[in-house]
Amino acid sequence: MSNQEQPLLRVKGLTVRYGNGCPHCIGGGRLNKNTCPECKTVWACKDVGFELYPGEILGVVGESGSGKSTMMKSLYFDFPVTKGEAYLGNYKDGKEDIFHQNLQQKKYIRNHIMGMVYQNPVLGLRMDYSSAGNIAEKLIASGHREFQGMTDRALMLLKAVEILPERMKEPPKNFSGGMQQRVQISKALANNPAVLLLDEVTTGLDLSVQAKVLDLIRKIRQEFNISILLVSHDLAVIRMLADRTIVMLDGQIIERGLTDQILDDPQHSYTQQLVHSLL
Numbered sequence: 001m002s003n004q005e006q007p008l009l010r011v012k013g014l015t016v017r018y019g020n021g022c023p024h025c026i027g028g029g030r031l032n033k034n035t036c037p038e039c040k041t042v043w044a045c046k047d048v049g050f051e052l053y054p055g056e057i058l059g060v061v062g063e064s065g066s067g068k069s070t071m072m073k074s075l076y077f078d079f080p081v082t083k084g085e086a087y088l089g090n091y092k093d094g095k096e097d098i099f100h101q102n103l104q105q106k107k108y109i110r111n112h113i114m115g116m117v118y119q120n121p122v123l124g125l126r127m128d129y130s131s132a133g134n135i136a137e138k139l140i141a142s143g144h145r146e147f148q149g150m151t152d153r154a155l156m157l158l159k160a161v162e163i164l165p166e167r168m169k170e171p172p173k174n175f176s177g178g179m180q181q182r183v184q185i186s187k188a189l190a191n192n193p194a195v196l197l198l199d200e201v202t203t204g205l206d207l208s209v210q211a212k213v214l215d216l217i218r219k220i221r222q223e224f225n226i227s228i229l230l231v232s233h234d235l236a237v238i239r240m241l242a243d244r245t246i247v248m249l250d251g252q253i254i255e256r257g258l259t260d261q262i263l264d265d266p267q268h269s270y271t272q273q274l275v276h277s278l279l
């Protein structure tokens, strides 16, 4: 990344609330962590802004409930934003806010520009389809129709995530957690997205399986020249993969910088606590 480079994804003022809000919280009144003391509306993300540059991995770290998943779901249009804007450099010259596009355009962005891998593979895969069929589903959604071409692409992608060709016709429900995550990653890559959203993809996996998935993410970044937004509550994962990192607390970004800088010399007391809890 260089300072002159244009960001691939630019997010400004992303705010998401669960609940209707009331004059107190909508008017900017004090919250109890992320919750309005008057109406109990949860402000899961508040004025979140950042840039993701071409080819980089941007880590997002924070404790449970800090708003990481909500941010990812909003970026992938799974959940509507309350306020905010986001721009993709390769969508309409980076000039149009993707949050305010119509459904068809949002579908286009999901199918061509962004890929998402959820912590729970059930959300990203059809467990009863074959693994190749899962990839084909994504290819068909982006307009592919030719059987052989889709089979070849599925084979290539499954190979890239180290699923053996003889297992491509098996459904993910037959696979281990680590394999399901790898199929989910291959499906997310089906249409060569420029941006990959990874939400706690190694959480819940055994350490040795985790290491394999982490290696795979590194390899994918190189091979597919993709930019990755990587959410994890695990600082070891962030240290291993992320070039830069943002730290979230109660729905807000409280610290940002180069990953080494954040982990070796944290400035905010919460980040210091987070880092020291690991030592």
Ligand SMILES: Nc1ncnc2c1ncn2[C@@H]1O[C@H](COP(=O)(O)OP(=O)(O)OP(=O)(O)O)[C@@H](O)[C@H]1O
Residues within 6 Å of the ligand: 018, 034, 042, 043, 044, 062, 063, 064, 065, 066, 067, 068, 069, 070, 071, 233
């Ligand atoms: N559907 C929902 N309705 C109400 N509140 C919600 C909903 N989903 C999330 N929240 C709340 O929003 C806040 C942010 O949750 P979110 O899942 O985004 O955090 P997170 O950092 O991803 O946590 P985790 O790592 O545990 O998934 C939390 O206070 C959570 O309880």
